[in-house]
Amino acid sequence: MEETFTNQPNTPAQPQGIVLLQDAQSYLVIAGKWARFLGILGFIGTGLVVLCALFIGTIMSALTGFSPAGRMAMAPGGFLTFFYILIAIFYFFVSLYTYQFGARVREGVAFGSSAVVTDGLNKLKSVFKLVGIATIVIMILYVFILIGVIIFTSHMSHMATGY
Numbered sequence: 001m002e003e004t005f006t007n008q009p010n011t012p013a014q015p016q017g018i019v020l021l022q023d024a025q026s027y028l029v030i031a032g033k034w035a036r037f038l039g040i041l042g043f044i045g046t047g048l049v050v051l052c053a054l055f056i057g058t059i060m061s062a063l064t065g066f067s068p069a070g071r072m073a074m075a076p077g078g079f080l081t082f083f084y085i086l087i088a089i090f091y092f093f094v095s096l097y098t099y100q101f102g103a104r105v106r107e108g109v110a111f112g113s114s115a116v117v118t119d120g121l122n123k124l125k126s127v128f129k130l131v132g133i134a135t136i137v138i139m140i141l142y143v144f145i146l147i148g149v150i151i152f153t154s155h156m157s158h159m160a161t162g163y
Helices: 023-062 075-111 116-162
Strands: none
Touching: 023 075, 023 116, 075 116
16 A cells, blocks of 8 residues: 655644633733732832831830830830831732732733733732732731630639639
């Protein structure tokens, strides 16, 4: 038997995966608008938290003049400043990634660029990752605080009853 070979050019395979319909693209554009808006508000909120961080130490120092404890009241001021700065850093990155998601998704849909939309969705993944990690950390802190409160109240009740 004789085999025949045809000279057909190599045709690229059709891309596999999801194709976004017009409605889905419209939803992404609307989500992008809201994400940019929330990102901008987040930047403003970050600035306000930083301002609070800078002034909380001053406020606590001013309150030490009214406190008979004096210097003991200054310690929470430094801790609160540090704590507010940590919150501001976290809030900044959440706001940044939210804004970038919104901007890139809108741009990607407008220009029909899957790569830009994918980059925007990567930023959305980063937002959820940051918030998820923060949620886990806060839940662990709640458990430790609850254990501490139980131990403290147990200790106080034993001290009060004399047992």
